[in-house]
Amino acid sequence: MGMYSDKVMDHFKNPHNVGEIKDADGIGEVGNPVCGDIMKIYIKVKDDKIIDCKFKTFGCGAAIATSSMITEMVKGKDIDEALKISNKAVAEALGGLPPIKMHCSNLAADGLSKAIEDYKQKSKIKK
């Protein structure tokens, strides 16, 4: 029963890695408050490996759970590997999402990509 899988509800109830990283190496923001969804993904990178990842999300259960999920999936991964994570993969890792949520609240992978891009941009500048 319920619109969400148990895994989604687990992440919703106890979201992992909530918060900001003050000295983040990359920050990605996706979504639109008009649609009721904003995700902010923070990453800390060392040797092109993501060593920490946190999020802040304004949004529905799916938005929160996918944000939480991706922060778990990504930790310890190379940034190139991390870039390969798709929104669909996040949904699958959560045991699926209701159809209407597949395209609106399933943006965490996009947020991560943006964070990695941001990191790449910044590290270029630094170099």
Next chain:
Amino acid sequence: MGMYSDKVMDHFKNPHNVGEIKDADGIGEVGNPVCGDIMKIYIKVKDDKIIDCKFKTFGCGAAIATSSMITEMVKGKDIDEALKISNKAVAEALGGLPPIKMHCSNLAADGLSKAIEDYKQKSKIKK
């Protein structure tokens, strides 16, 4: 319960004066088989008094009950008095009819009038 009053149902169950009068002094026929209603009223008249009245009816419960009722109402009446009986009076004597029946199956008084006319016509010829 039921669409008809108890009086209507009584007359329907045990219709009075069913039949033809072989040597009738007047016969009236009203209705239209296309509409599902035909009434034939037979009268026997003596000294302008109706001494016998019978009917045959093809039609619904209201048609049968009103036919039966009028044969009762009319016996012993002067023909002028009998002519004054309206379809409405027949319906009232039966404790009322359902609204949709008031105008379609409530023709017995018309049938009687026709029978009396027929009698008048015939007696004119005889004289």
Next chain:
Amino acid sequence: MKRIYMDHAATTPTDVEVVKTMEPYFSLKYGNPNSIHFFGQEARETVEEAREKIAHLIEANSSEIVFTAGGTEADNYAIKGIAWANQKKGNHIITSKIEHHAVLHSCQFLEKQGFKVTYLPVDKYGLIDPEDVKKAITDKTILVTIMHANNEIGTIEPIKEIGKVVKDAGVYFHTDSVQTAGHIPIDVNDLGVDMLSMSGHKFYGPNGVGALYLRKRTRIVNLIDGGSQEKNRRAGTENVVGIVGMGKAAELAKERLTQGKEKGIVKLRDKLIQGIMNKIENVRLNGHPTKRLPGNANFCFEFIEGESMLLSLDMEGVAASSGSACTSGSLTASHVLLAIGLPPEIAHGSLRLTLGKDNSEEEVDYMIGILPGIIKKLRALSPFKENWEGLK
């Protein structure tokens, strides 16, 4: 008084098992399926299960089932919805003269909006000729709607054959299956229909709920606009109790059909028909002798009128129906009986007995026993018999 119900085509009692299945959804599991909380999700799940069962009954995909408030709404939706959605392609609709008023009056409504409608004739059994359908199709035709079986005379139409003709022409095909769903096996793909109407209360489900089978990719405009229920195809808070009940009724009907239970009803019906035809004179069986609904028997008795038969039968405890004007609230006899060529005075003398799954052989025997006396008594009141132009 012992009461015998032989009017199953008008409505059926709701199966006690169906009632039991519905009960919790009134006051305990009462959520609105659109709500995301526990109550809502509980209701949602139930609605989807019912949808599966109804799809299964007609071998459809559950995403192709749209719940409505009954057969009439399903017919209106199919016909008006297709017309509105496809009026740029054409404005011509084909139907038959013996459709239910839900179809006929929907067509008449569209005529007032500028659509053209062809009403095909039927033969003396009430059968529509697929060739006639073929001939009637023009390049303006957007919809053919022909009933699966007629509610009065029980004739089952050659839907599969018509379906082929319609498909060849690339036109939408709707069938009113209100009298067949749950009563004879149905496979929407075998029939070749794009839309099919059903009504819960005609197969031991509750009243106030029906469904329209709507083949994927059918272009249709909504009849009832509002919320996004039924995937935006029919607005209004879902009638959860009704839907659950119709689902259960579909499940039970599918079981009976799988077991061939309808054959038992056919046997009883044939006994009823034979008994009446043998014992009463000046009687005619309406509808096709074999291509007919399992429970349907429809007669015309000469010289008498239908309502008077119904009243007399009711006094003896038997519930039946008639196509007489008096019982339809209109002034003319049944359009179906007139369409099969009966003169009005004969059509007024019709009697429809429709058997259901719980009628017994004793009840049929009782009916055969009492009817001759009733007919005789009413005929004694009749002014006809002389110069009768009716049958022969």
Next chain:
Amino acid sequence: MKRIYMDHAATTPTDVEVVKTMEPYFSLKYGNPNSIHFFGQEARETVEEAREKIAHLIEANSSEIVFTAGGTEADNYAIKGIAWANQKKGNHIITSKIEHHAVLHSCQFLEKQGFKVTYLPVDKYGLIDPEDVKKAITDKTILVTIMHANNEIGTIEPIKEIGKVVKDAGVYFHTDSVQTAGHIPIDVNDLGVDMLSMSGHKFYGPNGVGALYLRKRTRIVNLIDGGSQEKNRRAGTENVVGIVGMGKAAELAKERLTQGKEKGIVKLRDKLIQGIMNKIENVRLNGHPTKRLPGNANFCFEFIEGESMLLSLDMEGVAASSGSACTSGSLTASHVLLAIGLPPEIAHGSLRLTLGKDNSEEEVDYMIGILPGIIKKLRALSPFKENWEGLK
């Protein structure tokens, strides 16, 4: 888990007394009211009794009540039916921006058919100004349709005042009373409406049944064509069980209103509103402070989104609703909250709590107790609070 239901505007549990009244009509008294036999006449009588009770609830004449399948159908029927019947007189309809989708989407359907629709704005409380109605009426106007009370924010509109304006102009006036019927006293003559929509499941009746009050001599075309049921105004075998249930629910509601029972709900609601406003910051009450439905409380909590509140509340056993996009299945926030001037990000953070006759003070206290913690936890997840442009 103990479950608390605070979503009565979505649907109400069917009263157990209502269920008891309906039960015999499933499998015992199952006749079709159009049949002239015993079963049919028994059903007919019951339907007419129910009609009386519903008429009584709104001080109407029973001949002016037409049964439908729900509030949505009643709205569709009133709006489309008046438009089709009066298009020779004019093609202009006036409504408001905060109507239920049943009204708005019916109007949009008519726009596609060539009608013109004016959508009146509302003030920050959701109130429509009768003056605006007056100004909007032209010689082409055939219908004004304004809801009696809004389902989201609970604001009760000045229907009586609008009724006067509309009557002066000689235009038909419809009101969607789905949220008020059975909840506040209604007198159709006092309100001055020609049509009024009701829905059974919103006042402890069953779902799948509603009614349209249709003032005598109102020129209307049918939405659902077919048989001659409901005096030719709405086809389809009558949903006897549903009608009986709605009738009983109307009787019980009338009793409660006569006893002033709705005032108890108002008290609880005000306690709920005060409790929440006092204990939580950055919160706004939506709708009018006093001109509101007895059971309705609607808030916006800044920085968070509605669905996440509903999920959290559901985990604590409370059923509530929200105007967030996620819960409506659309992509935009509630059109009602936007119409009262809220920015989208605020509108997404709405929470609607709707109390019913069986909610207790303990339940309200429980709600006031748990909500601050939930809001706090969700706000901790939110990226906003800095540079927030929302309220203020």
